[in-house]
Amino acid sequence: MKRIVILISILGLALNGHAQILKKIQRKMEDKVEKSVDGILNGKTEEKNQQPNAGIPGTTGPKTAGTFDILTKSEPFIAGNVLLFEDSLNYDTPGHMAKYWQTNSTGTVVEINGAPGKWLKLADQASYQLDTLLHLPQKFTLEFDLLTRASEAKDLRSIDFGFSKNNSTRKYIYGVANETNVYTSLQYYYETINTTSNNNNNQSRIEFPLSNYANAIMHVSVSVDGSRMQVYIDDHKVLDATVLDPQVPKHFFLSTENYRNNAVALISNLRIYGF
Incomplete structure (x- = not known):
């Protein structure tokens, strides 16, 4: 047991x-x-x-977009579909002033090595307008090529373009003058693009790598729809604002400043389209 x-x-x-x-x-x-x-x-x-x-390796997370990157993502420029005016200077004689242009100074049609076509060489401290009373509609687009030759882009100082209230180049056209409707200033020495409206005092300033254009062709595109204006440098939108009075006349102009160190600016391939 x-x-x-x-x-x-x-x-x-x-x-x-x-x-x-x-x-x-x-x-x-x-x-x-x-x-x-x-x-x-x-x-x-x-x-x-x-x-x-x-x-x-070598990365630190997603990169934030800078000013230039943001510009590249803007809506694309769309040209009009009805040709109103075109001048590629093909029928102009080298050594002469372009026949469809007028200036308070002088200008010469030239051919440049490495740049196709003909170009109007712009004198310094000079203004240029079309030698025609072209009526611009409420909605249109305008394009042109700007060629520069310079040791440094800042030697170009600044180049202004925009719309004047009259079509007279008897004197230099200043952007700030009462005769100016609106103008955009390519300020190479500050690497900024400024736009000023004399209609509503609207002002815009944006940083842009203009130093890249010391020896290059810059394509400028402008879109106007009533009071709204857009400006593109190549594919980058640098202005989209209400700056115009639809009732005020608009005549395209371009003005140069005093160049330095033998810098040169030239224009060609102006095209204006309606819709």
Whole structure:
């Protein structure tokens, strides 16, 4: 009888010890599962929170867009579909003043190595307008190419273009003059583009890498729709504002400042479209 009791006791102790071992194993398994689940969940969370470039050598996360980048994402310039005026200077004689232009100074049609076509060389401290009383509608687009030759872009000082209230170049056209409707100033020495309206005193100033245009062709596009005007330099929009009075006459003009160090500016491929 005692042997039976002893065997039962030993068996109970064995079963109890075995149960304890099973509990320990179960706890370890549960801990591993919990850690695995936490790891998976944390991994997904970190993956969601991780920046696109994180973990890639040489990167520091997404780059914020600068002024120039933002400009490149603007709506594209759309030219009109009805040609009102075009002058590529193809029928002008080199060495003479362009026949469709007038100035308070002088100008010469030239051909430039590395730049196709003919160009009107613009004298410094001079203003230029079309030698025609072209009536511009309420909605139109205007484009031209501006070619520069300079050791440094800042030697061009500034070049202004815009719309005057009359078509007279008997004297130099200043942007701030009462005769000026609105003008945009390419200020090479400040690397800014400023637009000023003499109709509502609206002013715009934007930084732009004009130093890149010391020896390059710049394509300028202007879109006018009533009182609203947009200006593009190549594909970059630099103005979109209400600056015009639809009732005030608009005559395109361009004025240069005193060049430095033999810098030169030239214009060609003027096109005006209506809709």
